[in-house]
Amino acid sequence: MVFATSTVSGNPVPLTIIKGASSEFIPFPAGENATVADFHSIRTSTTDSPSYLTSGFYKIEKGKAYPLDYTCEETKYxxxxxxxxxxxxxxxxxxxxxxxxxxxxxxxxxxxSTKSAGLAFYAVTRPVKAAHPNLAGREEDVKQKSKL
Structure with missing residues (x-):
């Protein structure tokens, strides 16, 4: 385990590390072929206009198309x-x-939509709406320090 810090206003701030935040733990809702799974969200307070930054996975398999009208910014990789x-x-x-x-x-x-299946990582400017399932207990204990 690696413990790292960042500094804001000279004060060290520990990172959040989530072990095992991978796509195989994301089930589809019953009867659906696409889903989002948010695994981290933070509300910024160090900018002139605070906003949320949430990240997670988007998973889709062959089936119906999903329309979306964006009310926030999002990136997908x-x-x-x-x-x-x-x-x-x-x-x-x-x-x-x-x-x-x-x-x-x-x-x-x-x-x-997709003709087979697809998986993307995303970051979006909204609060958590679909918490990543099965992540309980996967955050590293920030009190532990690296023995490197």
């Missing part, structure tokens, strides 16, 4: 598979594959 994103503003469907990155603005209207 595709880790595996393919995620298709129909941009309703342009009518263009983007086929995102591992290594691709997308940014969604407030006001974006999209539809997510």
């Amino acid at each position: 595709v880790i595996s598979g393919q995620i298709d994103v129909l941009d309703e503003a342009t009518g263009v469907t983007h086929h995102l594959v591992p290594g691709d990155f997308a940014f969604f603005y407030v006001g974006s209207k999209v539809q997510f």
Whole structure:
């Protein structure tokens, strides 16, 4: 285990480390082929306009398309598979594959789908709405220090 700190106003602040925050622990809701799983959220207080920063995984399998009207900003980075994103503003469907990155603005209207399966990491400016299942007990004890 590695213990690291960051400083804000000269005071050290310990990092939050979540062990095992991986996609195999994310079940689909009954009858669904896509889901989000938030695994960390923080409300900033060091900026002129405080906001939330939440991160997690987006997982989708072949099936129905999921429309979304964005009321916050979001970034997605595709880790595996393919995620298709129909941009309703342009009518263009983007086929995102591992290594691709997308940014969604407030006001974006999209539809997510896939012909197989896809997994993406995301960061979004909203509070937690879908807590990552099965993470209880996976946060490292910040009181323990590295013996490096």
